[in-house]
Amino acid sequence: MTTASETHLDKDSASGGGSKIHLDRVGKTYPGSKVPAVEELTLDVPEGEILVLVGPSGCGKSTTLRLINRMIEPSTGRILLDGEDVTRANPDKLRRRIGYVIQQIGLFPHQTIAQNIATVPKMLGWDKTRIQERTTELLTTVGLDPEQFAHRYPRELSGGQAQRVGVARALGADPDIMLMDEPFGAIDPITRDRLQNEFLRLQAELHKTIVFVTHDIDEAIKMGDRIAILGERSMIRQVDTPERILAYPVDDFVSDFIGTGATIKGLNFLKVSSLTLADFPTMADGDSPEAVRGKLQQAGYQWAVVLDAERRPSGWIHQDALGGSGEQAPIEGTLDSDGTLFHALEQMVQSESGMTVVTGASGRFEGVVRMTDLAKAIRRAQVEARRHYDDLEANS
Structure with a gap:
């Protein structure tokens, strides 16, 4: 049976409908397993949007990211970037088009910060002057003084500083698309909040298309233009704006995952x-x-x-x-x-x-x-969200 959340997918899902990223019935089953890690996932990400994938551990969130940049190959389905089926493209060239940030940061310990940031531009054959200018620009953008940090090594950085460098490296070749896998998960709460705010400030300037993975619903609410709540095998249980999800969880799974206090959280999206x-x-x-x-x-x-x-x-x-x-x-x-x-x-x-x-x-x-x-404002938001899903069901 089609759920209200599934009807929220773009009507042109077979072709991507103009989305920056389109997953068309993508699946992944690992050798030796009968149960897919990802099953029949269809998802659209419009240009300039932050889509957050959130769900319980083991539901396939990180696997979905690795499928998008083809660190692992899909067993079924197609992945389209700007309408191009990248499952037929060279995976190395594809990954150079996509910025990738992970929780463990993954900086090369034997390289300076400047060399880490220059990794992809160097692969793309940029000249030294252009690389140096880009490195200086990015360190400044993420709030690190180039004169102080360019020649340091990762071991000389705090966790928050290293995470900023990870973001700068992902932005190295100015990719249109960024994939972020628990990027702020291993940092203390105060630094994490600051980095989230800094990244949202950057996004307001850069307008990247971002798929962001987290297990933290509060982080998803803060960071996402839309949230996709995933169940087992990356099956979408609800995908919509944070305010609609908080106002009207479509089933018990979503309601339980959001947890208590959803109504109070929803007040963040209602203005005086x-x-x-x-x-x-x-x-x-x-x-x-x-x-x-x-x-x-x-x-x-x-x-x-x-x-x-x-x-x-x-x-x-x-x-x-x-x-x-x-x-x-x-x-x-x-x-x-x-x-x-x-x-x-x-x-x-x-x-x-x-x-x-x-x-x-x-x-x-x-x-x-x-x-x-x-x-009254809460009840009005709940009624409007429910009417929205009723309309989607009626038109599906």
Whole structure:
């Protein structure tokens, strides 16, 4: 039976439909085994996209990467790059077109950093000047000073520095396609987060087509334009944007793999701008306690936002403090319309009022985000995702 996730594959799947990378019913069965490591995998990766393959250990994620650059040969099916069937091409020439980054980094220990980065350009016959300029450019791009690092050896680098060099080497010949197999998996969490952010910054400039393997769903959500969740034998259980997968896992396997907290994670993809901010009681200069108390009673709230003469929020005031102490509670940060609802939630749990203040131009007050606003936004995202999959099923 065709699942909702399978119908999300491009309609032109037989020919690749213009995708940068197209796998057409690719399979791999190793000698001596009756069970395929990869079975009938059809997948499209549009140009400039980061597609993350994620799934449990042993599901065939890394095997799929090795099939794409033909480090291993497929048993069945076709692999197309820019519409060309590369299963008939010279595998060495193919691999020079593709940047490849692995968890173990794989730098040559007897070569300097500059020599490591120059590996593929040298194979392609680039002249020394061009290679040197490219090496300098790439070290700068990944945040390593060429004067300090070009002549060092891998043993002289930290794990994070070595991983940056691994990325630079993969970019050496400026490939259109990059394959990344657990590239940040063996690094401490702080360095890993920094490298992820740095790589996303680079991708915003370079627009490479990337297939990224991880076992970490949080990393997949952060890094992927789309995520393909794989089951046994690299069978696709769901492939879509992170926000749709979080809002509507199509089956129990996907739901279990995502784990608890999917709803909260999904708030990272919802912006304050998606909300309609309701009128909220405020206390401006010159407002009497009686007038503010009347606003609160009419609106059904216990807190009002205190505004200065420029209508900028300066604090919260509870109805019990009106006409009495006048004591204000601090505002634990504000958000603008580009802020995420996840950040809104973070501020809510720190705020004495349990709400988040939204500001606009010049920091002027625009409204508040309440817990009920988050709940409505989540339900709306779930309904929209479910409608999307229902439409796919109906049109399949």
